[in-house]
Amino acid sequence: MTAETLQLRDLPDLRRDDRGLPWIGQILAYQRDPVGLYRRHWEHYGPVAPSHMLGKKTAMLLGPDACGEALQNRDKAFANGPAWSQLVGPFFHRGLMLIDFEEHRDHRRIMQEAFTRPRLDGYTRRLHPAIERGMASWEPGLQFRAYRRLKQLTLDIAADLFMGGARETSPAEMDRINRAFIACVQAAAGIVRADVPLTRWGRAYRARKVLENFLRGYLPARRAEATDDIFSVLCHIETDDGERFSDDDVINHMIFLMMAAHDTSTITTSAMLQYLGQRPGWQDRCRAEALALGPSPAMAELESLVSIDLVMREALRLRAPVPVLVRHTVKDTVVQGVRIPADTFCTLGLQFTHLMEEYWTNPMVFDPERFAPGRREDRSHRFAWEPFGGGVHKCIGLHFAGLEVKAIMHRLLRGYHWSVDPGYVAPLDQHSLPFPKDGQPIALARN
Numbered sequence: 230m231t232a233e234t235l236q237l238r239d240l241p242d243l244r245r246d247d248r249g250l251p252w253i254g255q256i257l258a259y260q261r262d263p264v265g266l267y268r269r270h271w272e273h274y275g276p277v278a279p280s281h282m283l284g285k286k287t288a289m290l291l292g293p294d295a296c297g298e299a300l301q302n303r304d305k306a307f308a309n310g311p312a313w314s315q316l317v318g319p320f321f322h323r324g325l326m327l328i329d330f331e332e333h334r335d336h337r338r339i340m341q342e343a344f345t346r347p348r349l350d351g352y353t354r355r356l357h358p359a360i361e362r363g364m365a366s367w368e369p370g371l372q373f374r375a376y377r378r379l380k381q382l383t384l385d386i387a388a389d390l391f392m393g394g395a396r397e398t399s400p401a402e403m404d405r406i407n408r409a410f411i412a413c414v415q416a417a418a419g420i421v422r423a424d425v426p427l428t429r430w431g432r433a434y435r436a437r438k439v440l441e442n443f444l445r446g447y448l449p450a451r452r453a454e455a456t457d458d459i460f461s462v463l464c465h466i467e468t469d470d471g472e473r474f475s476d477d478d479v480i481n482h483m484i485f486l487m488m489a490a491h492d493t494s495t496i497t498t499s500a501m502l503q504y505l506g507q508r509p510g511w512q513d514r515c516r517a518e519a520l521a522l523g524p525s526p527a528m529a530e531l532e533s534l535v536s537i538d539l540v541m542r543e544a545l546r547l548r549a550p551v552p553v554l555v556r557h558t559v560k561d562t563v564v565q566g567v568r569i570p571a572d573t574f575c576t577l578g579l580q581f582t583h584l585m586e587e588y589w590t591n592p593m594v595f596d597p598e599r600f601a602p603g604r605r606e607d608r609s610h611r612f613a614w615e616p617f618g619g620g621v622h623k624c625i626g627l628h629f630a631g632l633e634v635k636a637i638m639h640r641l642l643r644g645y646h647w648s649v650d651p652g653y654v655a656p657l658d659q660h661s662l663p664f665p666k667d668g669q670p671i672a673l674a675r676n
């Protein structure tokens with residue numbers, strides 16, 4: 230239904246029961262059970278629901294129609310920068326996701342050059358040795374904390390692929406960098422939103438400085454020599470008409486890219502480990518595919534891993550690493566017949582859409598075949614499956630992410646087998662991106 234065929238109405242008022250605590254509003258309800266909160270609002274208010282967070286009335290966009298309208302952004306009413314910077318603060322300052330409209334288009338055109346197929350092919354070749362080195366220290370056991378080890382692994386991979394190995398940096402320094410990234414990401418959930426010591430935001434201010442200094446130290450060497458790590462690529466890429474990034478652009482984009490690449494891939498891989506650990510049949514099926522390839526498959530071979538791809542899509546549906554997107558209206562607009570005034574903070578419930586019975590059969594059930602040809606439930610609506618977002622800000626790293634996740638799974642399946650209690654439900658921390666608080670224990674053994 231288009232907005233024109235609907236009778237326009239205003240964003241409804243929030244019912245008393247839904248107001249939450251003074252000022253912080255529904256933040257705690259979100260952190261306890263985000264999908265439950267979104268479902269209640271969908272049932273009470275429909276696809277454009279009111280909400281209240283951090284002293285502001287906000288609009289919750291629910292379901293693929295409402296989310297799709299905001300992602301397509303036909304009237305350019307929705308901006309990313311003023312919305313995401315309220316969440317992640319100044320810590321991902323001028324990352325690609327935080328800039329808008331013409332400026333975003335210009336930066337994205339340059340960055341696209343870092344994600345062409347030949348570049349991805351080059352990154353894939355670097356992936357295998359980096360994964361092999363990262364997994365060399367793994368000690369299998371009955372209580373192997375998969376999430377924590379995968380987080381370290383993806384950081385090690387990022388140090389190699391993004392930084393060219395950061396050779397002059399000691400493991401202790403890399404550990405400090407890892408902690409700095411985590412501090413920046415976790416700032417999203419801070420209640421005190423200022424540079425106050427011992428708060429999430431206070432820690433993130435210091436962390437951003439650590440990251441900037443770290444990258445600035447490497448910048449001259451990367452400018453001087455063109456290598457195939459992403460840092461060097463960002464220093465050297467240019468569009469056909471000669472547009473390239475300044476030093477500040479390179480640093481801002483690097484900090485955002487490393488953050489964007491690191492946590493999201495870890496969440497995806499660890500969710501896949503859990504689901505495969507609980508379903509030995511699927512694990513065997515994926516292992517057979519991995520064993521059919523050599524130890525270091527090229528990009529096209531990784532792309533041919535059909536079962537692993539189905540499992541990855543299903544993991545991204547059930548545990549979307551970015552469960553909610555945010556936008557800020559820069560002018561009055563209408564979504565699904567509801568007027569949203571300028572200067573409104575909006576949330577787009579991607580994870581909620583992934584679990585709607587209107588678009589998915591038994592949505593809570595792990596069923597990778599729903600993505601197989603012949604079923605393709607993700608095509609029930611153009612925006613039914615949107616773990617990478619949509620529109621002009623759609624994840625620029627989605628192909629890279631797929632290659633990284635598949636390369637990790639490929640090596641894991643060839644070298645190890647694992648199990649997880651079928652009744653295990655990951656206790657997710659929902660403060661920022663959802664991760665298992667218990668580090669996700671699995672029983673891991675070598676093949």
Ligand code: HEM
Pocket residue numbers: 309325326327337485486489490491493494497549550551554555615616617618619621622623624625626627629630
């Ligand atoms: C499973 C892994 C990943 C998931 C689920 C994911 C998800 C997303 C989502 C939902 C957005 C849209 C944000 C918005 O519209 O506001 C996004 C944007 C972005 N992602 Fe990813 N991402 C992943 C991996 C990566 C990787 C590996 C990279 C880089 C190598 C990356 C770089 C980016 C960048 C730069 C943007 C901003 C794009 C723009 O604004 O034009 N992501 N990602």
